[in-house]
Amino acid sequence: MGVFVFLPLVLPLTAWPIARLAEQHLHPRTATRLLTGVAAVMAACSTLCLALVMVVGTAQLPGNPLPDGWSDPEVRAAVPYDEVVGKAAIPALVAVLVACGRTWWRHTRVRRRAHRALAGLRDTEVAVLPDAAPYAYALPGGRRDRVVVTTAMLDCLEPAERRALFAHERAHLSARHHRFLLTVRLAAQANPFLWPLRTAVSYTTERWADEDAARTVGSRRTVARAIGKAALVSRGTPSATLAGLAAAGPVPRRVAALLGPAPAVRTWPSLFTAVGVAAWGAATGAVVSAMSSANSAVTMVLILHAATPL
Numbered sequence: 001m002g003v004f005v006f007l008p009l010v011l012p013l014t015a016w017p018i019a020r021l022a023e024q025h026l027h028p029r030t031a032t033r034l035l036t037g038v039a040a041v042m043a044a045c046s047t048l049c050l051a052l053v054m055v056v057g058t059a060q061l062p063g064n065p066l067p068d069g070w071s072d073p074e075v076r077a078a079v080p081y082d083e084v085v086g087k088a089a090i091p092a093l094v095a096v097l098v099a100c101g102r103t104w105w106r107h108t109r110v111r112r113r114a115h116r117a118l119a120g121l122r123d124t125e126v127a128v129l130p131d132a133a134p135y136a137y138a139l140p141g142g143r144r145d146r147v148v149v150t151t152a153m154l155d156c157l158e159p160a161e162r163r164a165l166f167a168h169e170r171a172h173l174s175a176r177h178h179r180f181l182l183t184v185r186l187a188a189q190a191n192p193f194l195w196p197l198r199t200a201v202s203y204t205t206e207r208w209a210d211e212d213a214a215r216t217v218g219s220r221r222t223v224a225r226a227i228g229k230a231a232l233v234s235r236g237t238p239s240a241t242l243a244g245l246a247a248a249g250p251v252p253r254r255v256a257a258l259l260g261p262a263p264a265v266r267t268w269p270s271l272f273t274a275v276g277v278a279a280w281g282a283a284t285g286a287v288v289s290a291m292s293s294a295n296s297a298v299t300m301v302l303i304l305h306a307a308t309p310l
Contacts, residue, residue: 012193014285028207043187057086069307171212
């Protein structure tokens with residue numbers, strides 16, 4: 001197993017170049033799917049390897065319930081610097097599990113509270129709240145997916161801009177953007193090196209919805225104007241995993257992108273470009289991470305099986 005058990009912990013660094021280049025050169029739909037997939041694979045692999053290292057550290061603790069053979073020198077020799085990293089992996093893995101659990105719990109709590117707030121309204125696709133605070137967001141789940149918007153937000157927009165707002169929020173719901181946002185948020189909690197991918201996906205999901213809204217209303221300028229107005233008055237969304245017109249993502253960049261030509265739809269960038277090299281580098285890093293974690297897991301299972309008395 002050797003040092004290969006540590007590779008998945010640092011291989012997310014190979015995805016940093018694509019995190020920035022994907023925002024600029026890939027279609028938002030392609031960028032979102034690519035970055036989320038890479039983040040999910042790398043987070044799962046790094047967490048698995050952290051757990052494997054933790055087994056060695058836990059077996060060295062006095063009074064642990066593990067078989068005595070798991071603390072034998074032959075088992076510890078499978079992990080370099082077992083005396084240090086084995087025990088350090090215990091609090092590290094606990095921190096990862098607590099952070100991911102807290103993120104999941106907060107996401108679930110916010111969605112439940114949002115659905116409870118709509119309990120007295122008609123069960124329609126659009127829920128208009130009589131609130132003086134201007135905000136709008138896409139709320140998935142419950143009996144149906146819903147677009148939540150306040151009267152204050154509608155008062156700030158012209159009729160064409162309101163259509164752009166509704167088209168934007170419906171795009172979030174139809175593409176299930178909350179799943180991408182939650183996945184990269186959990187991945188960043190599992191491995192801090194994946195934080196740039198979380199930031200990038202927060203932006204690309206908004207750009208994806210921007211482009212779908214522009215195609216629906218037939219005017220990129222109208223969508224850009226609606227985003228600018230909403231960003232000036234909105235307080236955002238109740239959670240980073242719920243998307244909205246004025247949610248995460250640099251608004252000036254989104255507006256500038258909408259005032260320019262529509263992005264080209266490509267399933268994968270050419271290798272002979274900077275973004276292509278970065279994409280292949282991130283994909284290679286994800287594959288190597290998966291192979292390293294799988295090899296480490298199999299090796300550890302075989303070693304522990306051999307060290308466990310029948």
